[in-house]
Amino acid sequence: MSTGTGEGETAPDGESESENPPVRRLSAWDAADLEELAATYETPLYVMDLGRVRENCRRLREAFPDADVRYAAKAHTGRAVFEAVRQEGLGIECASAGEVERAFAAGASGSEVQYTAVNPPDGDLDLVVQRWEDDPDLTVTVGARDTVERLRERGFDGRLCVRVNPGVGAGHHAKVTTGGHAKFGVPYSEAESVVLDARDDFDVVGIHAHAGSGISGDDLSAHREVVRRMGDLARAVEEETDLEFVDVGGGFGVPYREDEPALDLPAVAEATREALGDVDAQLAVEPGRYVVAxxxxxxxxxxxxxxxxxxxxxxxxxxxxxxxxxxxxxxxxxxxxxxxxxxxxxxxxxxxxxxxxxxxxxxxxxxxxxxxxxxxxxxxxxxxxxxxxxxxxxxxxxxxxxxxxxxxxxxxxxxxxxxxxxxxxx
CATH class of the missing domain: 2.40.37.10 (Lyase, Ornithine Decarboxylase; Chain A, domain 1)
Known part of the structure; x- marks a missing residue:
């Protein structure tokens, strides 16, 4: 079935330029094919093009060749999407125990899964710790000292990442600007202390922050500032202990309006690397919307x-x-x-x-x-x-x-x- 084409950049694997544009507009979808789907499956109906999902994953890996690119599962948790992003070499970042279960059901191993706990219910922690007992390569990200203590009480001593509230946020709407809201992460001023205090009982592998969702070229300054602060924190922490990665989240925007330009992803990647600066740890990013929107x-x-x-x-x-x-x-x-x-x-x-x-x-x-x-x-x-x-x-x-x-x-x-x-x- 033809899904339509648009104008854009050179595609991987020998595809023509028109087959892999930097953004797919609604006008590029084939109307007759979509009407046929509506007639066959009835409406309302969601249609997901896995080929486009894979193209977006490749574009991200090309822009961030040295980074650990993880798909933010909350954007779309369908098994077919999980399987497609895993085929393209992306890990899966999960915001709940349910998403962790979906990731494993799609064939992911613990090394591919990162659970980011936000005020996690007891049931979530219980399930994730049970998963970790079977697959100790799973990583748990915590955003509060309380969560560290609750994991300790459950006997968890595995891979731990500390989420930091950088005090700076960005995004397409106030409701998704996570970086500056107290709900997310330990305060920046306490982050180094939390990391160092956790070393004795956990394998502290990384630090994490996220500015918000739907970041565009108009608000890259906030994204850069978040990344800069994470670079400073990483260098301070690395004087005391080794880190495996510095995770600066995702939130890369897509143009919802027809006249908005596509995000200049290579420029975002370059700005991210420059803002992070020289650190021993690997850069990690967690795009979700950019992969599937x-x-x-x-x-x-x-x-x-x-x-x-x-x-x-x-x-x-x-x-x-x-x-x-x-x-x-x-x-x-x-x-x-x-x-x-x-x-x-x-x-x-x-x-x-x-x-x-x-x-x-x-x-x-x-x-x-x-x-x-x-x-x-x-x-x-x-x-x-x-x-x-x-x-x-x-x-x-x-x-x-x-x-x-x-x-x-x-x-x-x-x-x-x-x-x-x-x-x-x-």
Whole structure:
């Protein structure tokens, strides 16, 4: 199945330039192929192109040739995606015990898995420690002295990384700017002490910090400052003990709007190396969004078209905030395309809304779109990151199905049934 092409840089493995652009726009997806998938699997439907996932992994490894590149699992935890990133040589960074279990289920070994504990529930620590007992190469990252003590109480004495709050944050929205929020990491002023205190009971292998999610060229100064502080900390710690890696997180942004340029990843990589400076430890990065965002689209069907004085035309679809939360949660922009509209349909200003009983259940407002009609199939771009992952069953709506292109389409996740929504009830 053809998934479309765009313009861009030279691709690996003999691919032409047009097959591996620095970003895949929604216009590059083949409309007929996507409509066929919608007809075959019904909507709402997520579509993930594993070939594009692999291309993005290769681009990262080329930009950071000497770094340990780990995929931030929370962006998309599908087994097919995990398998694809592992095939490209990336490790997996997990934010929960559930993600750790998914990584192992996808064939990962402990040496490929890093668990980053954020105020971890007891059950998470219990499960991860059990996993470590079977595979001692697993690494646990802690962000509080309490977590260090709780691991000690559980008999864990393995590979430990200390997450630091660098006091500087960046990202596309305040809700994902982690670097400056007290929730994340031990205070920078205490980090060296925490590392050195943990040496006697653990194998302290690294330090970690993360500025935020969706970092673009506009806020690289904050990213550089985080990395610079981590370099300073690493040099101070290395006077007392050896470190295996300095992890500066990920958060590399993608252009959600059609007119935004692609991230200059080589420039980001060079700025990261320069800011880190001379350290004995290996640089580590944890991209998530960059790997999967433009590898995914969401397909939805128009069910209602009505005129409104305030909103001109309101277009109702069968996907809403329970399918794709980002617009309601972050006021996020996603490109939308009418796959069913021919050249004879003029663009009209529309508001695209879902079926959820919330005013926030709107994917866009006052957006030009080829005039929709009932039964048309719409595609929502850059839906591969934090799309399916943030789906919910609010309003008792089952979660959608997901198809992967590998390169031919196959069903990766079945559509949730109404019966499944009540399975846990007693």
């Amino acid at each position: 433009d590898a995914g689209v969401l397909l939805a069907t128009v069910n209602t078209v009505k005129e409104s004085e305030e909103y001109e035309t309101v277009v109702g679809i069968d996907a809403g905030m329970t399918t794709l939360l980002r617009p309601a949660m972050y006021d996020a922009y996603h490109a939308i395309r009418n796959l069913s509209a021919g050249e004879d349909r003029n663009a009209t200003s529309v508001t695209v809304a879902g079926p959820i009983c919330e005013t926030s259940d709107v994917l866009c407002e006052h957006r030009p779109l080829a005039a929709p009609a009932r039964g048309d199939v719409l595609a929502v771009g850059n839906a591969g990151a934090y799309g399916y992952e943030m789906a919910s069953t609010y309003n008792s709506r089952p979660r959608p199905a997901e198809v992967v292109l590998d390169p031919e389409p196959r069903l990766a996740r079945r559509r949730e049934s109404l019966a499944a929504l009540t399975e846990l009830e007693q």
